[in-house]
Amino acid sequence: MPVSRPSSASDPDAVPVLAARAxxxxxxxxxxTVQALAGVDLEVGEGExxxxxxxxxxxxxxxxHLLGALDRPDAGQIRIEGRDVAALSEHGRTLLRRRRLGFVFQAFHLVPVLSAVENVELPLLVDGIPRRERRERAVTELERVGLAARLDHRPDRLSGGERQRVAVARALVHRPRAVLxxxxxxxxxxxxxxxxFDLLAELGAAAGTTIVISTHDPLLVDRSPRIVRLRDGRVESDLRTAGVPA
Ligand SMILES: Nc1ncnc2c1ncn2[C@@H]1O[C@H](COP(=O)(O)OP(=O)(O)OP(=O)(O)O)[C@@H](O)[C@H]1O
Ligand SMILES: [Mg+2]
Known part of the structure; x- marks a missing residue:
């Protein structure tokens, strides 16, 4: 069953949170030369x-990587919350990524010498949030992903699933507009x-955060209210399932 969620994606006047044009x-x-993307158009709305x-x-x-301003296209345009990423300086892109976006990667990318709660605090640290508030917010986020009993564990003392739940908490703790x-x-x-997957979907829905997930896994594809299929660097199909308001 697709995860249903409130969505303003159907409002045609809303500025997409993430947009790729050509x-x-x-x-x-x-x-x-490998043509990784060959003319992709995609708009993703608030809370989608x-x-x-x-x-x-x-x-x-x-x-x-392009939608997350981690890389730049050779042609076409990426807009994040309506802003043309190409018009930003390197520093501007870094700030945009830190403040407005969250990332989760296959290989977890946790800092090995930091505990779970310290890893989750990192996005708040770079934003200058005071120590006590940082700790409180990180603990709350780890509670949401079911890791209240693992706050002080370093990544090497966590299972793979637990590590990725720490990464989910870290991606959401600063209330980003979108998580990639x-x-x-x-x-x-x-x-x-x-x-x-369900944590990303549920916590994203609760916070109105746009979530974009790449996967091979058919089980996860079936749970998504919107499925964009790529083939040879192009959008082959873009389907909204019955789980989402028309
Ligand atoms: N940094 C790079 N240098 C050279 N070629 C690259 C680079 N990154 C991606 N490619 C190539 O671009 C194409 C698309 O790669 P991409 O990693 O986006 O695919 P993917 O759909 O994520 O694949 P997978 O499911 O295996 O992760 C591939 O042919 C890949 O070999
Ligand atoms: Mg890949």
Whole structure:
């Protein structure tokens, strides 16, 4: 069953939280060129949950990196909350990523020498939130992902599923406008994969956060109210399922 969620995505006048227009990106390796994205148009609205599906090499990670201002297109335009990312300085892009976006990656990307709660505090630290408030918000976020009993554990003392739930808490703790999750369940068994997906969906819905998740996993694709399929760097289909308001 798709996860139903409130969505303003149906408001045609709303500025999309994330938008790609005619986006192309290629990579040069030695003599050869790989066209990773070959003209992608996509708009994702406030509070929407979108799964980006497609075979290996179809351009999912490349698209997520562009939508997250981690990379720049060769052609076309990326807009985040209506702002043209190309018009921002490097520093401006860094601030935008830190303040307005959250990221979850397949390989967790937690800081190994920090405890779970310290990892979750990091996005608040760079924003200059005072120590006590930082700790309170990080603890609350870890409680939401079911890790109240693991606050002081370092990542090497956590299971894969627990690590990824720490990463979910870290991605959401600063109340970003959108979270981009590239294959967040790729290293997890199916029970943990479902749990991480559902947490992203539920916590994102509760906070009105836009969530974009890339995955190969058909189980997760089936749970999404919107499925964008890529093939050879193009959008093959963009389907909204019955779970979402028309
Ligand atoms: N940094 C890079 N340098 C060279 N080629 C790259 C680079 N990043 C991606 N590519 C190529 O671009 C194409 C799209 O890659 P991308 O990582 O976006 O695919 P994907 O859909 O995420 O695949 P997977 O499901 O395996 O993660 C692939 O052919 C890949 O080899
Ligand atoms: Mg990928």
């Amino acid at each position: 986006v192309a990106r290629s990579f040069h390796v030695g003599e050869s 949950l979108v799964v980006i599906a497609g075979p290996s090499g179809s351009g999912k990670s490349t698209l997520l 999750a590239d294959e967040p369940t790729g290293n997890l068994d199916s029970d943990n994969a479902l749990r991480v």
